[in-house]
Amino acid sequence: MTPRTLFDKVWDAHVVHRFPEGPALLYVDLHLVHEVTSPQAFEGLRRAGRRVRRPERTVATVDHNVPTGDRSLPPDDPIAAKQLDALAGNARAFGIDLFDLSSPQQGIVHVIGPELGLTQPGMVVVCGDSHTSTHGAFGAFALGIGTSEVEHVLATQCLVLSKPRTMEARFTGQRAPGVTAKDLILALIGRIGAAGATGHVIEYTGEAIVSLSMEERMTVCNMSIEAGARAGMIAPDETTYAYLAGRPRAPADAAWARAVLAWRRLPSDAGAAYDTQVSFDAGAVEPQVTWGTSPAMVTAISGRVPSPADFASEDERQAVARALAYMALTPGTPLEGLPIDRVFLGSCTNARIEDLRAAARVARGRRVAAGVRALVVPGSQQVKAQAEREGLDRVFRAAGFEWRNAGCSMCLGMNADVLGRGERCASTSNRNFEGRQGAGGRTHLMSPAMAAAAAVAGRLVDVRAWEVRDL
Amino acid sequence: MSEPFIRHTGKCVVLPRAHVDTDQIIPKQFLKRIERTGFGPALFHDWRFRSDGSANPEFELNRPEASGATILIAGANFGCGSSREHAVWALAEYGFRAIVAPSFADIFYANCCQNGVAPVRLSGDDSDELARRCRAGRGAYRLTIDLEAQRVTDDAGGGFSAAFTMEPYRREMLLRGLDEIGRTLLEEPRIAEFEQGREAGFGMREA
Numbered sequence: 001m002t003p004r005t006l007f008d009k010v011w012d013a014h015v016v017h018r019f020p021e022g023p024a025l026l027y028v029d030l031h032l033v034h035e036v037t038s039p040q041a042f043e044g045l046r047r048a049g050r051r052v053r054r055p056e057r058t059v060a061t062v063d064h065n066v067p068t069g070d071r072s073l074p075p076d077d078p079i080a081a082k083q084l085d086a087l088a089g090n091a092r093a094f095g096i097d098l099f100d101l102s103s104p105q106q107g108i109v110h111v112i113g114p115e116l117g118l119t120q121p122g123m124v125v126v127c128g129d130s131h132t133s134t135h136g137a138f139g140a141f142a143l144g145i146g147t148s149e150v151e152h153v154l155a156t157q158c159l160v161l162s163k164p165r166t167m168e169a170r171f172t173g174q175r176a177p178g179v180t181a182k183d184l185i186l187a188l189i190g191r192i193g194a195a196g197a198t199g200h201v202i203e204y205t206g207e208a209i210v211s212l213s214m215e216e217r218m219t220v221c222n223m224s225i226e227a228g229a230r231a232g233m234i235a236p237d238e239t240t241y242a243y244l245a246g247r248p249r250a251p252a253d254a255a256w257a258r259a260v261l262a263w264r265r266l267p268s269d270a271g272a273a274y275d276t277q278v279s280f281d282a283g284a285v286e287p288q289v290t291w292g293t294s295p296a297m298v299t300a301i302s303g304r305v306p307s308p309a310d311f312a313s314e315d316e317r318q319a320v321a322r323a324l325a326y327m328a329l330t331p332g333t334p335l336e337g338l339p340i341d342r343v344f345l346g347s348c349t350n351a352r353i354e355d356l357r358a359a360a361r362v363a364r365g366r367r368v369a370a371g372v373r374a375l376v377v378p379g380s381q382q383v384k385a386q387a388e389r390e391g392l393d394r395v396f397r398a399a400g401f402e403w404r405n406a407g408c409s410m411c412l413g414m415n416a417d418v419l420g421r422g423e424r425c426a427s428t429s430n431r432n433f434e435g436r437q438g439a440g441g442r443t444h445l446m447s448p449a450m451a452a453a454a455a456v457a458g459r460l461v462d463v464r465a466w467e468v469r470d471l
Numbered sequence: 472m473s474e475p476f477i478r479h480t481g482k483c484v485v486l487p488r489a490h491v492d493t494d495q496i497i498p499k500q501f502l503k504r505i506e507r508t509g510f511g512p513a514l515f516h517d518w519r520f521r522s523d524g525s526a527n528p529e530f531e532l533n534r535p536e537a538s539g540a541t542i543l544i545a546g547a548n549f550g551c552g553s554s555r556e557h558a559v560w561a562l563a564e565y566g567f568r569a570i571v572a573p574s575f576a577d578i579f580y581a582n583c584c585q586n587g588v589a590p591v592r593l594s595g596d597d598s599d600e601l602a603r604r605c606r607a608g609r610g611a612y613r614l615t616i617d618l619e620a621q622r623v624t625d626d627a628g629g630g631f632s633a634a635f636t637m638e639p640y641r642r643e644m645l646l647r648g649l650d651e652i653g654r655t656l657l658e659e660p661r662i663a664e665f666e667q668g669r670e671a672g673f674g675m676r677e678a
Contacts, residue, residue, distance in 0.1 A: 016665045017658050021640035025658055027665055037555065039505035050652070053662075065503060079503040086505045130554040130578060144578055146556035147507075148585035148651070156655045158662060162638055164577075194490050195548035198577060228551060230577050294490055315489040315547060322488070412553075414499045421522065433494040433552060435517045 003269035006235050007166050007201045010141040010266070014124045016158055023162040029123040030140075031153050032109045033060040033096065035087040036414070037128030041151035042090040053157045055095040059118060060087060062100055063108045065414040068377050068404035071101060080415065094154075107380020107406040110134040110348035114218065115382055117247025121236035121263040126153055131348045131430065132231075133224040137217035138244075139236035139266050141201065144225065164230045165275035167200040171208035173283035178464035180358070181216035182350060182428070182447040184208065185223045186288035188280060190298040197229035200276065203268065204234050208282030214243040215352045222349045223430050226295040235267035289335050289460060290432045290445040292323035297432070299335065301450070301462045307331035326434050327442050328422070335460050340444070342425040343374035343455040344437070345401070347411035350428035350448050351379030356387050359428075359452035360395045361468040368400035369458030375417060376401050377409040390471065401455065413438045426454035473587030475648035479568045480615040480626065481541030483605045486531050491545060492552035493579060497561045510557050511564030536610025544602050545572040547595070550579025559586045569616045571623065573598045584641045587648060589618055597623075597633040604631060618646055 004012070017025040038060070045052070052058055065080040067073075075081045084101070091098035099106045105116065110131055113119040119135040125142035126132060128150040135142035145159065153159055169188055189196070202224050204217075212220065217234045224232030241260055244250045251259040286300035297320070299306070305324065308317040308331070324331065329338075345351070345359050356378065368374045376396050378384035384406055387393055393403045410417040411429035419425050419441025428451050432443035444460065453463040501513040518530045526533050532540075543562070549572040550558060559582045562570070569589040583590040593601065604625065605612045613626040618637070625631040637645075644651060 017661045019640055021643060022638055023640045025655060025661070027662070036502050040507045040556075043505070043507075048652070077503075083503050083505055128554060128556075130552065144554040146554055146559075146578060146582035146585060148556060149581065152652050152655065155652045156659075156662065157666075158655060158658075160640070160651060160655065162640070194551055195574060195576070198548070198574065225552075228548065228576060294492075318487075319489050412494075412499045414502060431492075431494070431552060433492045435498055436494050439498070439517055440522070 003272040005166050005268040005272040005274060006139055006203055006233055006266055007141060008272070010122055010124065011163060013122065019160070023160050025158045026124060026161050028126050028153050028157055028159055029057060030113070030118055030125045031058045032113055032125065032127035032132070033058060033150070034064055034109050034127070034129065035062045035083045036064040037147050038090065038150055039083060039086045040147050041154055042094065044151040045154055050155045052094040052096065052154045057157060058096045058154065060091050060096050060098040061106055061109050061112055062087060064408045064412065066101060066407040067415050068407045068409050068417060071405055077415070104381050104385065107382065108348045108351065108408055110222065111352060111379035111383065114138065114214070115247070115380055117244055117250030120244065120250065120259070121240060122266050126159060130225045131222050133229065134218050134222040134348055136221040136224065136231050136233040137214060138240055139233060139263070141231055141233065143231045165200045167197050167202045167229070167276040167278065168274040169202050169204050170277065170279045171204065171206040171282040172279060173281050174208055174211065175282050175285065178449070179285055179287060180447040180449065181212055181219040183285050183288045184282060185220045186290070186295065186298045186445065187285045189223065189227045189295050190288070191280070192227055192278060194226065194294045194296040195228040197224065197227040200229055202227070202229045202232045203274070204232060206282070209234060210237065213354060214239060215354045218352070219349055223295065226430060236263050287447060287450055287462060287464065289450070290443070291327065291329060291335060292320065293326055293432055293434050294323070295430065295432060295445060297323055298445070301336055301460065303335055305329045305331055305333040305335065336462055338460045339424070340426050340454055340459060341372060341423040342419055343372060343451050344377070344410040344425055344427040344429060345375065345448055345451055346377030346379070346409050347429035348379065348408070349430040351377060351383065353383050353386050355428065355448040356383065356392050357471060359448040360392045360471055362449050362452035362463060362466060363399040363401065363456065364395045364469040364471065366399055366456045368455045372455055372458050374401045374455040375404060375410060377404045377417070378406050380406045392471070395471070399456070410437050412436060426451045426460065473585070473648050476568065476587050476589050476618055476645040478615065478617045478619065479541065479589070480613060481568060482539055482610065483542045483544050483612055483614050484531060484537040484540035485544045485602045485605050487546060487602060489546035490548045490551055493550055493555050493558040494552055496550065496558035497555060502555060502557055507560050508564065510561035514561040514565045539566070541566055541568045542614050542616065543567050543570045544598065544605055545570055547573045549575050551576040554578045556582045556585070559583050559588055563588050571598065571601060584644055585651070587645065589616055589645055591616055591623060591635050593623065593633055593635055601631065604629060618642060
């Protein structure tokens with residue numbers, strides 16, 4: 001038999017039918033739903049008199065537009081409240097589990113899926129959100145879809161899709177101290193570009209990937225979409241099984257043993273062929289900071305703002321010139337030392353417990369710089385509770401950070417957490433697009449430890465020079 | 472289900488920027504609607520309008536010669552970023568029936584096809600040439616996009632003609648304005664058979 005990649009195996013196991021015109025009808029194991037991209041899909045079902053085919057494979061939560069302040073108060077945005085009410089009504093009417101604002105399991109959809117053990121190796125996972133690629137960290141094929149496709153999956157439990165190509169991104173060597181999963185993925189995106197993996201599923205391989213924790217793997221897979229990939233995947237291994245064992249919705253007892261046996265067959269076979277390969281020396285990666293308005297506009301913290309003239313194509317030169325004008329940056333400026341106004345620790349990329357610990361180690365015993373407003377938004381209410389058990393909330397509050405409830409928050413600024421015009425933000429999120437965190441806001445993406453250090457220094461700094469403290 | 476797209480002739484406007492993301496096409500503050508309509512007025516909001524709410528005369532779509540354009544000539548990797556289908560709803564409601572670009576982001580491309588908006592991939596050279604001709608035409612330049620023939624031609628007798636390809640399934644959907652769900656539901660017996668054939672106990676445990 002021809003050696004197959006991890007992706008080939010998951011794909012093959014889910015093909016229900018091949019349409020004569022080419023694409024496959026692909027079975028979906030887990031459909032995650034949130035308030036912003038689903039109301040029109042449910043309305044479509046209602047109009048056509050259709051039901052949700054497998055409500056037990058469909059799980060909903062609220063995250064994109066939820067307030068992160070006091071949960072005992074009603075949301076002060078009536079339009080957002082209407083969207084939350086619509087999801088509650090749809091979940092009731094169609095028989096879907098919903099983790100709403102009153103639930104201790106509420107959180108960002110890509111944080112709670114893994115946390116609850118819903119996300120498992122070998123699955124096809126979809127959600128009306130591009131960062132669904134996060135779940136590929138478990139060896140699932142997980143992809144973001146549009147609202148029409150959400151409706152299609154609700155109605156049929158399947159997705160129509162042409163088979164994407166495969167790309168292997170191999171990270172050799174080991175990370176240097178102070179270098180995180182976020183730095184690895186940012187460096188890769190910087191190398192291959194914002195469309196470098198369009199039409200491809202990336203499989204991340206190599207010793208620097210194998211040695212990552214599950215949460216770090218999620219950070220890597222999360223940003224696959226920022227390179228244009230359909231999905232990112234990492235082969236399941238003992239790290240994966242140890243994370244999943246005992247989670248509420250993971251298989252248990254005899255079913256667990258059977259599942260692990262099946263999962264062990266998933267990793268790519270020796271000699272399996274990828275359509276494209278890229279190799280990266282993880283040991284050479286430094287902490288990364290974006291300087292522009294695309295995650296691909298990134299360099300090491302020791303670097304300088306580039307000049308449009310440094311770029312080969314006219315398209316790139318124009319894009320860089322626009323980005324520098326928007327970011328109010330001059331070519332040649334060192335990134336280290338750039339003053340900031342805001343810090344955002346949060347998002348589906350970097351708001352899990354390990355991220356909060358890494359930031360707290362930097363923040364402990366220090367103070368947020370005068371004039372800087374810093375926000376910590378845990379990825380889920382469970383992450384928040386865990387952090388509070390460990391006393392991280394006290395570390396952050398004592399340092400002058402605001403401690404919030406879970407949600408997408410300032411990653412996309414649909415709720416009240418937004419940047420003001422011209423404000424510069426050190427952010428652990430995933431997109432530095434124009435206006436993403438607030439109209440006129442300027443975003444620099446980086447790791448949680450780097451963002452925490454920026455909060456304390458009031459400017460971008462290299463966290464490797466800092467003493468980190470025990471918690 | 473959407474209006475079939477077979478052939479369309481219309482006026483063009485050029486948006487000469489690479490990597491236009493869906494946050495630009497429809498910013499997040501407009502995503503709170505629970506309908507598929509009402510997004511057109513917010514298309515490219517932060518570029519179209521200045522911070523005081525007035526129209527930005529510099530923005531390509533606000534120029535007089537862009538008025539009534541139905542074909543957008545865009546840069547590479549158009550529609551990257553967020554999966555929000557609201558971006559396509561906004562483009563369609565504003566009046567665009569087709570987008571011509573050297574490349575598209577995957578999710579955006581699929582979303583176009585779901586809404587009767589034709590995403591047309593032309594080579595970078597052909598796109599550049601089209602953009603040049605469109606600018607020179609100062610609002611009078613019109614294109615015909617023939618999805619049946621998979622060809623883009625201009626009206627001006629200027630002789631622009633370029634072939635494009637679209638995967639047959641997507642093309643068929645657009646040509647016939649197909650209801651994809653209705654079509655998949657015809658395969659219901661296969662879906663049921665697939666579910667029954669799966670290894671018992673594999674996957675999610677019931678809550």
